[in-house]
Amino acid sequence: MEARARRRGVPLAWGRDGSALRGYAARMQIADRTIGYRRYSVAGRHIVDTWILAQFYDVAARDLPSYGLKDMARHFGVASSDRTYLPPEDIPRIFQEDPDRLMAYARDDVMETLALSAILSPAYFVQAQALPFDYQTTVLRGNATKVDALLLREYLHRGQAIPAPQSGVAVAGGYTAILQRGVARHVLHVDVASLYPSIMLTQGIFPRSDRLGVAASLLADLKTFRLSAKALAREAPDETRRALLGGLQQTFKILINSFYGYLAFSQGHWNDFEAANRVTAEGRQLVTALVERLEAAGATVIEVDTDGLYFVPPAPSGPSRGVASAADPQEEERLLAALASILPDGIQLELDGRYPAMFSYKMKNYVLLDARGKLVVKGSGLRSRGIELFQRQWMEEVFRLLLTGRRDEIPTLARRWEEDFRAHRVPVKQFMKTETFQDSLVAYQEKLKSGTRNPSAAYELALRSNRPYQPGDQVSFYVAGGGPRVNEAAKLAASWDPAAPDENTGYYIGKLRELYDKFRPLIERNGLVSVAEEEAAAPIQGELF
DNA sequence: GCTAGCTGATGCCCG
DNA sequence: AACGGGCATCAGCTAGCG
Numbered sequence: 001m002e003a004r005a006r007r008r009g010v011p012l013a014w015g016r017d018g019s020a021l022r023g024y025a026a027r028m029q030i031a032d033r034t035i036g037y038r039r040y041s042v043a044g045r046h047i048v049d050t051w052i053l054a055q056f057y058d059v060a061a062r063d064l065p066s067y068g069l070k071d072m073a074r075h076f077g078v079a080s081s082d083r084t085y086l087p088p089e090d091i092p093r094i095f096q097e098d099p100d101r102l103m104a105y106a107r108d109d110v111m112e113t114l115a116l117s118a119i120l121s122p123a124y125f126v127q128a129q130a131l132p133f134d135y136q137t138t139v140l141r142g143n144a145t146k147v148d149a150l151l152l153r154e155y156l157h158r159g160q161a162i163p164a165p166q167s168g169v170a171v172a173g174g175y176t177a178i179l180q181r182g183v184a185r186h187v188l189h190v191d192v193a194s195l196y197p198s199i200m201l202t203q204g205i206f207p208r209s210d211r212l213g214v215a216a217s218l219l220a221d222l223k224t225f226r227l228s229a230k231a232l233a234r235e236a237p238d239e240t241r242r243a244l245l246g247g248l249q250q251t252f253k254i255l256i257n258s259f260y261g262y263l264a265f266s267q268g269h270w271n272d273f274e275a276a277n278r279v280t281a282e283g284r285q286l287v288t289a290l291v292e293r294l295e296a297a298g299a300t301v302i303e304v305d306t307d308g309l310y311f312v313p314p315a316p317s318g319p320s321r322g323v324a325s326a327a328d329p330q331e332e333e334r335l336l337a338a339l340a341s342i343l344p345d346g347i348q349l350e351l352d353g354r355y356p357a358m359f360s361y362k363m364k365n366y367v368l369l370d371a372r373g374k375l376v377v378k379g380s381g382l383r384s385r386g387i388e389l390f391q392r393q394w395m396e397e398v399f400r401l402l403l404t405g406r407r408d409e410i411p412t413l414a415r416r417w418e419e420d421f422r423a424h425r426v427p428v429k430q431f432m433k434t435e436t437f438q439d440s441l442v443a444y445q446e447k448l449k450s451g452t453r454n455p456s457a458a459y460e461l462a463l464r465s466n467r468p469y470q471p472g473d474q475v476s477f478y479v480a481g482g483g484p485r486v487n488e489a490a491k492l493a494a495s496w497d498p499a500a501p502d503e504n505t506g507y508y509i510g511k512l513r514e515l516y517d518k519f520r521p522l523i524e525r526n527g528l529v530s531v532a533e534e535e536a537a538a539p540i541q542g543e544l545f
Numbered sequence: 546g547c548t549a550g551c552t553g554a555t556g557c558c559c560g
Numbered sequence: 561a562a563c564g565g566g567c568a569t570c571a572g573c574t575a576g577c578g
Binding site: 031032033062173174176191195305306307308363364365378379380381382383384385386387435436438447452453454456 | 555556
Binding site for chain 1: 562564568569571
């Protein structure tokens with residue numbers, strides 16, 4: 001709209017005072033990545049971009065197929081079944097020949113955007129009422145900056161000086177371990193509720209420079225507010241009110257969890273790295289104590305990550321020991337009570353889930369089968385967007401067979417996939433890789449020249465395409481020819497022709513085989529194997545089989 | 546001259 | 561401009577081998 005208006009000489013006087021829209025190139029950090037976008041300001045109004053809200057949402061959820069409007073609308077269930085879809089490349093022609101159809105399409109787009117905004121924006125609108133930021137800024141600022149702003153406001157209000165941020169020292173994180181690999185039956189997941197904030201509150205760990213004790217009272221107040229919002233949401237008489245209160249408590253939860261991160265935030269005026277270290281040390285100690293207590297009770301602990309763990313409860317004594325068994329609910333309750341009893345007052349243990357089966361692969365990488373038969377895949381090695389779709393599908397199918405007791409069907413499945421590749425029955429969408437640019441193309445070329453990074457297929461293709469790619473943009477590609485360097489054989493996915501498929505079949509079949517080999521020992525064992533024993537048997541090798 | 550194995554960088558994910 | 565801990569992949573390098 002900005003470009004069209006400039007071209008036609010139409011002033012976009014959208015300000016409440018009649019002033020014009022202003023826009024400028026900006027970049028922002030969303031979790032691990034930087035995106036380039038155009039930031040706008042209009043006097044007296046707030047521009048909140050649903051595309052950015054989508055990316056913030058996805059930081060935690062990581063379940064969006066893409067950030068495009070159509071995919072988003074379908075994902076959130078707001079796409080109407082009779083909406084108009086038009087192929088983008090035909091839009092100029094349709095505009096000429098059938099403008100009404102184009103307008104219907106545009107109207108559907110606007111309605112979907114509005115519906116997405118109604119889902120994704122209320123949490124920020126609520127925050128804007130609690131923070132010394134306007135609505136638009138509330139969306140764009142990070143959580144630690146928001147905590148800092150709350151402290152700043154209180155100190156200024158009381159006429160007190162603001163300390164300078166301390167320079168950073170290393171902070172150790174949570175305890176993570178994998179004790180068993182392979183297939184487990186009847187798995188429980190317990191976790192400590194709000195581990196770090198609870199430690200801060202119960203142990204009184206707050207920034208040393210916060211002489212007024214603002215952080216401590218803020219955290220306590222936010223926790224109280226959150227719990228009452230949560231209770232009110234449960235009792236809310238109608239859907240609208242429930243959604244509002246639900247958003248409120250979600251927002252508080254995020255802010256509450258940011259207090260720990262704030263301690264180690266290098267730009268925070270009241271940061272305190274030593275305090276951050278005490279919080280994580282206490283967290284490691286609590287979780288380790290849970291592991292020890294469970295093992296003493298005869299449970300098999302599978303994996304541990306920061307504030308929770310997966311385990312198989314002790315089998316009833318007798319000959320069935322070690323065999324999957326239906327749990328005795330009373331015994332289970334006794335075990336959980338015993339577990340909770342070793343935690344200090346104010347630290348709550350929660351039974352977070354119960355799973356008929358689990359496949360434990362590596363730290364932070366596992367698959368759960370829930371009681372409804374749904375498969376939950378966790379970990380970068382198993383569900384990363386950096387893995388081609390066919391690998392993720394292969395894994396999903398294999399893990400489902402493995403966890404539902406049909407592992408004898410796995411070899412047939414693996415063969416079928418190979419045959420599909422050999423017969424070019426697999427479309428490009430399934431074997432292309434999609435990467436998001438972190439650097440600008442210029443920055444990439446500089447790093448290459450100075451030897452600080454290696455060539456990457458995605459950037460090389462973007463450079464060859466002569467299109468203006470920006471950080472945050474994505475490119476999809478596949479491997480066509482042979483050669484020693486895989487990246488040199490890459491081609492844009494858009495250039496793949498189903499009538500003349502030129503993908504490197506050998507390369508992809510090789511990938512299928514590597515995939516199978518990776519999991520084969522665990523599939524064949526069809527049970528748990530202790531990592532300690534594995535390591536004792538093969539102490540030198542990193543790979544265990 | 547070849548290769549296994551290591552290293553560093555990148556990208557993505559878990560809590 | 562929240563934190564640390566992990567895994568997979570790639571290209572380049574190097575020690576060790578024949």
